[in-house]
Amino acid sequence: MLKKILIILAILIASVFAAGKWFFSLLPDASHYEGVKTAEVKDIPYLNQAQPENRGKILAVVTSVDQMGASGKSTGYELTELARAYWVFKANGFEVDIASPLGGDAPKVLDGDDMGVFDYAFLNDSSVQQQLENTLRIDDINPLDYQAVYFVGGKGTMFDFPGHKAIKNLVRDLYEAGRVIAAVCHGPAALLNVQLSDGSWLIADKKVSSFTNSEELFLIPEAREIFPFLLESKLVEQGANFIAGADYLELVVRDGQIISGQNPWSVWTLAEATVEALGYEPVARVRTAEEHAVDLLAVYEKQGYQAAIDRLSQPAKNYERVLVLMHGVLAFMKFELIKGWDMLMLTQKIKSAQQ
Template identity: 45%
Template sequence: MSRTNTILIALTSHDRLGDTGRSTGYYLPEAAHPWKVFTEAGYHVDLVSIRGGQPPMDGADTSDPVQRAFLDDARIAAQLAATPRPSDVDAAGYDAILYVGGHGAMWDFPDDQALAALARDIYEAGGAVAAVCHGPAGLVNLTLSNGAYLIDGKNVAAFTNAEEAAVGLIDVVPFHLQTALEERGAKHTGADDFQAHVVVDGRLVTGQNPASATGVGEAVVKVLAA
């Protein structure tokens, strides 16, 4: 593929955690830490969200200098204020796409056909598809042009059922991510709860949880350099 030196980060637009009355959104450190890796490797980063506009944010920790740098970056701040929708984005502009987690992704990533088409087109053009924590929700229904699930037969990592139970949301999320990936034919592996775990299978890169975000970014850079 012809390199664009640009990576697309996909964010959820869903802001309610089921019927709990709690808010959710994209998990800031899972966007910020890969962004740091990508930019330090010389890549531009663009953002996209399911509904466009300003996506809801969760997990902010202002004591983390990487998160602060992400939010303070003029280019990122301008994009966060008015993200495009997947249907407004041309896949040809990107070497890779990263699905960022946050529980909101469980509600709006799986069935967004425009987002799935973006990832499919990037992948089939020789680019990388990556996802971290709940971001792999976007892989559950992602099919290639031949109708096969992208993750069928692939080694993957994602937020595990055990981790979902540990955070008390196993009965709140609309489905169990690990189980759904396995039902699509993925070979899911998990580390101990909340420990970093990154899996690379060809041009598919997945990470288990927030602790895996930097590793996912590093793995994407390595895949694109191959």
């Protein structure tokens, strides 16, 4: 009996080891990440084409908070959410200013697993760095200098955006002047507590999205204790018609002048929707591998595994397989075993097509 038990145990250990080795083989090698770190503007065709004539200015606003309350957890603005929108605005003929509640060098969050060539080109650009180290102070801003404002996400926004008088005045003045208000992920915290001149609340009965309670609590189970509120709940409490999509997939909602995105994967579409809201057709852009992966995951969510396989069999696209793999990990963590396995199979097929 002992011999049989030992044999079974050895088989289980070998199986786990083989499964782990296969899982890690689905990840790109280190050169995949190292190769993008030296990206510069000159390397990206989208950023080197002729730009439309100057169409005015857009203000991007980031948080000044570097810690999540008393938790000791560091935070700041999400660099990817700023960088990608910044490049879309610039490519479409807009000058971009960057501001924060305190001004100066605002704290940023760099997530190497999520960063690509556009993000590193942003980091490696000296003129951009000058802006990042010297963000404008919101109190010193003349709102009507701008055609639109874009509130960048980052968990710090939950602490300094909602109660900031100058931010509330900025949003009110721009909205009442017919300008565009855009925000992504935690950025819609800036829409809270904004009262218009007629006494009504800005977001009352407006369609709005943001980082959802489901997304927040999965990543930070103690979010209710760390944050002063959950953003989705607070938006609903103040009268918003909250729109939520699938967790960690793109969703952009427009209600007149207000454009909001659910999470970081919504930034590209939100930025281009902002350009459209300002009356212009966005300049053509080659979609990124991450966007193609998000599209694939959306097909899976709406139509199932076979539809996702069929999408992969269409004319070749470059898919960011790490993102698909991470959705598999998330599924296993939620005990959605079939979905998790499907994600691993999709990742394997993407890897095979890329070899």
